[in-house]
Amino acid sequence: MTAPSRHDIDDLAARIKAGERVALARGISLIESGDPEGLALSEAIFADGGRAHLIGVTGPPGAGKSTLTDALVRAYRARDLTVAVLAVDPVSPRTGGATLGDRTRMMAASADPKVFIRSSAARGQHGGLGLTTMQTARLMDVAGYDRVIIETVGTGQDGVTIATVAATILLVQTGQNGDDVQALKAGILEVADLYVVNKADLPGTDAMVADLREAAAAANQPDGWARPVIATTATDGSGIETLLDAIEAHRAYLASSPEGEQRAAGRLWAEVQALVHNEVRVAVDRYMTAPATMHAAVPALIAGRSNPIQMACSLLAARGWTPTRPQ
Ligand SMILES: Nc1nc2c(ncn2[C@@H]2O[C@H](COP(=O)(O)OP(=O)(O)OP(=O)(O)O)[C@@H](O)[C@H]2O)c(=O)[nH]1
Ligand SMILES: [Mg+2]
Incomplete structure (x- = not known):
């Protein structure tokens, strides 16, 4: 091609x-x-971007993120809004079955021309989600979808980086996985805008809702937005309307508060950073794998006239970079 x-x-x-x-x-x-x-x-x-509302759905494996996303898609369609879904597979190896299952399940919804679904691998990116996710979401936005839902596994760093992509972030938990709230990283609790306790048809839900309410109250709250805790059963749709209303309320909140603008600026800046990192990485790789660079450096290392630390510093200095190591 x-x-x-x-x-x-x-x-x-x-x-x-x-x-x-x-x-x-x-x-x-x-x-x-x-x-x-x-x-x-x-x-x-x-x-042409900036019209769609970007919704991040994050949480541990198997919490029901895909099922919930599917239910949200249906609920949005019932309100005559168009939806694109981006399911980002984690970098870590997983059973192929789960992803395939996601795709198969979502086939039903994707027969609707006003729904667009795409799975993507987060491969080769630093911090889990990255540039590809940001730019794919923007393409979906420009293509005219009213809501773009980004599904990603993670309670740790990956979950936190969803904030560089989405405007409204749902943290999905269940009452079953014994994943108690204390074990959750403070970062993800603060980055999420709505806490969802899915699989509410199963035991443990009330306790998890109570724990998350407590965590929501303790976490740093922005003015004007109290994080709601919503119980859902994604498989039969209970709680989905309440959840959708809460997402839309958060959207309205962002539109009317300085926080919305600050966060949009933060996402743009994260994209600039990712772009610069990429370019620098490419340039460094090109320089370091160039035969001329190696041929000049290796003999001095072998002969003991230099050492790796010294060599790295002088290569950096030769390119105008100040090494962090004191000279
Ligand atoms: N009982 C019950 N099961 C559910 C509910 N929601 C999802 N499940 C089931 O939980 C399993 C995992 O659901 P998924 O939607 O694939 O979960 P996920 O979070 O997307 O999983 P990964 O993408 O693999 O991390 C499936 O067998 C679902 O049918 C629910 O509300 N109640
Ligand atoms: Mg999934």
Whole structure:
């Protein structure tokens, strides 16, 4: 396949903006490929973004995130809103069955032309979610979906980085996994805007709801938003309307408070950081794997005229970087 030209990129951007699903799928693949054309596409559509509401769904494996997402999709469709879903698979190896199951389950919803579903691997990115997720979500936004739901596993760092992508974050727990609230990282408790206790049809729900209420009260609360704790049974839809109302209430809150703007700015800045990190990483890799660099350095190391620390410092200094190690 030949690399797309500037004209191709503009044409693809126009088709994505016009809501062509095939074009959106192609655009996402281009972004996932990590090729510079993906960045050109992101740039071409940037000005048209910012209309969709981005919702992050995070929580431990098997908590029911996919089932809940599926239920939210149906509930949004019932309110005549269009929805795109981005299921980000974790980097860690998992049974292929779970992902496949997600896809199969979501096939029903994806027969609806106003629903778009995509699974994506978070491979090769620092901090779990990254640039690809941010830029894919923006493509979905530009394609005209009213709500974009990003599902990601994680209670730790991955869960926290969802904040660099989504505006409203749901933390999904259950009363069964013995995952008591104390064990949850403070970061994820503070980053989440709504706490969901799923599998409310099973025992342990009330205790988990009570624990999360306590945690919600103890966590740093932004002015004007008290984190709700909502019990759901994703498999039969109970609690889903309440949850959807809460998501929409949070959306309204963000739209009317300075926090909404601050957080949007934070997400943009996170994207800039990720872009700069990527570029620097590529440049460093290119420099360090260049034969000339190695040929100059290795003999001195072998002969004992230098050591790895000294060598790293002098290579950095040669490129204008000040090493953190005191000289
Ligand atoms: N009893 C009960 N089971 C549920 C509920 N929600 C989901 N499940 C079941 O829990 C299992 C896991 O659900 P998923 O939606 O795949 O969970 P997930 O959090 O997306 O899982 P991963 O993506 O693998 O981390 C499935 O067998 C679901 O049918 C619920 O409310 N009650
Ligand atoms: Mg899932």
